[in-house]
Amino acid sequence: MIRSSLRARLIVSFGLLALLTWCVASVLAWDQTRSHINELFDTQQMVFAKRLSVIDPGHLRGEGQLRETKKTVRKFRGEQDDDALAFAIFTRNGDMVLNDGDNGRDFIFNYQHDGFVDALIDDSNDPWRIVWLASADGEHVIAVGQEWEYRDDMAFAIVSTQLLPWLIALPILLVLMIVLIGRALSPLRRIAGRLQARRPDETETLETDNLPSEVLPLLNALNGLFIRTGAMLERERRFTSDAAHELRSPLAALKVQAEVVQLSGDDEHVRLHALKNLTIGIDRASRVVDQLLVLSRLDNRLALDDAETVQWDALLQSTIADIYPYAAQAGVEIALKREGEPAPLRGNSVLLSVMIRNLLDNAIRYGQAGGKTDVVLTVRGFRVEDDGPGVDAEALARIGERFYRPPGQEKTGSGLGLSIVQRIADLHGLQVTFGNRPQGGFRAEVNG
Structure with missing residues (x-):
């Protein structure tokens, strides 16, 4: 059905094209969104680390930590993830002097230089994005981290929010496509109906008004075929009429001469004369037939x-x-x-x-x-x-x-x-x- 139906082929082709376009757009959107989110959160981490780097180290006595965020305000704390952002402050020797009270206390000291690294934290197999930055006095090292899964979830949420409506709209688009393709192909169905209703001997051309330009070449070719077929039928009718007209007299004469031969009896002179006229009539009829056949073959040649x-x-x-x-x-x-x-x-x-x-x-x-x-x-x-x-x-x-x-x-x-x-x-x-x-x-x- 799909192979033989132009309508089905168009629907399937455009449907697959729309789905492929949606998939390509989703991949590109995911890549671009993830890149921008990483850039945004890297900037946020760096800014936060810079703010922590100017804390007066003299106020830091011993290891300390902030209260857990979820316990800070028991009610109305809003939507918050523990892995959205975490930090810890270490001495140069690797002693933790302060953390955020959540995931920051699990940071592992692995400072080598200022900048971003991907690392793991205690009691977790999920990778984190951590920025290391030395304090202004050079005595402390600040670590600000964020879990990669949080970033990916954020990117996926943004992309799905944008592309999900388009995915839902695909069936609607497919239905509209089927309707529009059906309407676009309706001239072909009308032409097919008109051709099916035509009589075998009908040679009138089909009307070409209000037809798409893509259909006109087909209709013009069909009209040209009808014109040539009509001319051929006219030549055949003319040949039949001409042959009947021209052969009527020679055949009648042949019949008369044959009757004369039958009635001549013992009169040899009459019989020979009738036979001579019969031969002349046969030659004339043969010549007429030959000429008619030659003319018919010439009429059927267009070039x-x-x-x-x-x-x-x-x-x-x-x-x-x-x-x-x-x-x-x-x-x-x-x-x-x-x-x-x-x-x-x-x-x-x-x-x-x-x-x-x-x-x-x-x-x-x-x-x-x-x-x-x-x-x-x-x-x-x-x-x-x-x-x-x-x-x-x-x-x-x-x-x-x-x-x-x-x-x-x-x-x-x-x-x-x-x-x-x-x-x-x-x-x-x-x-x-x-x-x-x-x-x-x-x-x-x-x-x-």
Whole structure:
């Protein structure tokens, strides 16, 4: 659940982060507070020792001690610890002449130099912080001590007082975090609900109003996917419609010719004529299917993913050689001429060959029988010219539309050849223009 849920991962991550932050803050607070408390109490001990060091030693006769603090005032003595502060005064020989009546009487004389030392006292295993200081006359030594446990307890009390409320607030913070994360992720839930409610064929984009900027890239990507899916579905519907429209007539003609063959009986002439028409119909249907499949594959390509460097001269010669037998059968001569040398092109040589072949096939099909087709290399690309009748201005404006054929055409065709030419040119960033030659005939020009 945690691995698959973004909400759970965020809650756990932020919860652990808050707990880790609290722990780090506690350690730092403890260290800083303990350091400041030690500095404060060291100062207090030193000041107290200095005050004791100016006591007149002449007033000290024999060993003496103050009354125990807890017995000084039996009532209303307040909160007081025995180890908060203790002192003792020794002679240079180590004889105790005065103590505080509490823990000071257990001090062990171990004076070596003025300053702070850590030591133990009688009847206790707890370490003490003791400052030693010689008196002003040099005859006595003052010891003022404080138990380390007292300092640590004081530091812990201060730190816990400050951090305990934050520890108590952690569950509240976690609850608020869960609520805020839930609200922050609510746009994703709304988008998921809208996606779940969509129909399979629905391609409308999702609204992007009032959405966080972090969610917008995801929604924009989804909308882009819907647009591409919609375009693909439209192409598929158009392909199905085009195929049904264009194949209806050839298939009907094939059916008629097949019926003629069946009804011809012993009339060989009628049967052979029907079989010839049947073959022509099959060839036309096959050509329509091939052209439709090529156009469908081209429509589904958004870019060239297998580009290579293509030399126009070599590609034109290769394509002309491939189509030359078909041209010779039609009695059409194909000539390659040069008016310039175009720059090499980055593209798909197979698709470019299909484009050139369709232009040559169009020129051979609609040019004069026994005529001539010229392929001319130019600085920017090439052009294909035939010596046919050309097309009128109205038809010229629609040349290249799918399934459009100028009226009055007697040659068979699907009206897809020049559409394929334009689609391949678009994929390669080329521009195709159609027009009539001044001396007569049709011209198709491809420029980079």
